[in-house]
Each structure stands twice: as C-alpha cells, then as structure tokens.
C-alpha cells in the first residue's frame with residue numbers, strides 16, 4: 001500500500017456507484033487519516049470512499065499462458081522427436097560432424113536434439129528442448 005498522506009481537497013481515484021466506474025474524486029472527509037468521503041468529479045455525487053479497483057491485466061497473463069503453452073508444446077514435440085532415445089547414443093555436436101536427418105546429437109549449450117533436416121553444404125535444423133536451432137555442420 002502507498003504511504004501517501006491524503007488531505008481533504010486532494011484528488012483520488014475511487015469507485016463511483018453512479019458512474020459505475022473508477023473516476024477521479026475530490027476528498028471531502030478523512031477519518032483517522034484515511035479517505036472516508038469523496039466527491040465524484042464526473043457526476044458530483046458525494047459518497048463513501050471505495051478504493052479504485054485495480055484493473056487486472058488479462059492480456060498480459062494470457063500472453064504468459066500462451067507462451068507457457070507454446071513451451072509445453074515445443075517440449076512435447078521435442079520429446080516426440082527424441083522418442084525415448086538413449087542419450088548415450090547421441091553424437092557430440094561438432095561443426096565437422098557428418099549430419100544426416102534423424103541423428104541424435106548432444107550439444108554443449110542446447111542439450112540433446114534430433115536432426116530434422118540438413119541443407120547443403122553446411123547447415124542443419126536440430127530440434128532441441130527449446131525449439132529448432134540451425135547449426136553449422138558438414139552435409140555430405
């Protein structure tokens with residue numbers, strides 16, 4: 001909560017039942033240094049102070065949820081690509097490795113991944129836990 005000290009005559013956002021909205025109000029009376037009565041600057045109604053509703057940000061949380069769902073989807077897809085492969089059979093990534101789609105590789109940064117496609121002469125798309133990365137390699 002804010003430590004701001006209010007005084008009569010100050011402006012404050014409050015809920016107005018007449019306007020059915022959060023509007024700017026002028027403080028009319030305080031009790032124990034707390035805002036008690038306010039006058040709505042929109043409709044002029046004087047009523048008990050009701051704190052302004054903190055507007056939720058559903059858009060943001062929805063974006064976060066979408067992002068989380070996307071990560072889960074990528075992880076699920078990654079697990080599908082790995083298909084319970086034994087990490088011990090993975091080839092350690094190097095730029096000189098001979099890449100072929102389907103090969104399981106172990107990358108020092110991205111971890112375990114499956115080569116999904118290769119592009120001559122030296123690129124491959126690898127599906128890692130956090131999505132597809134394009135890596136250098138040797139395509140024969």
Ligand SMILES: [Zn+2]
Nearest residue numbers: 016019040043
């Ligand atoms: Zn009002």
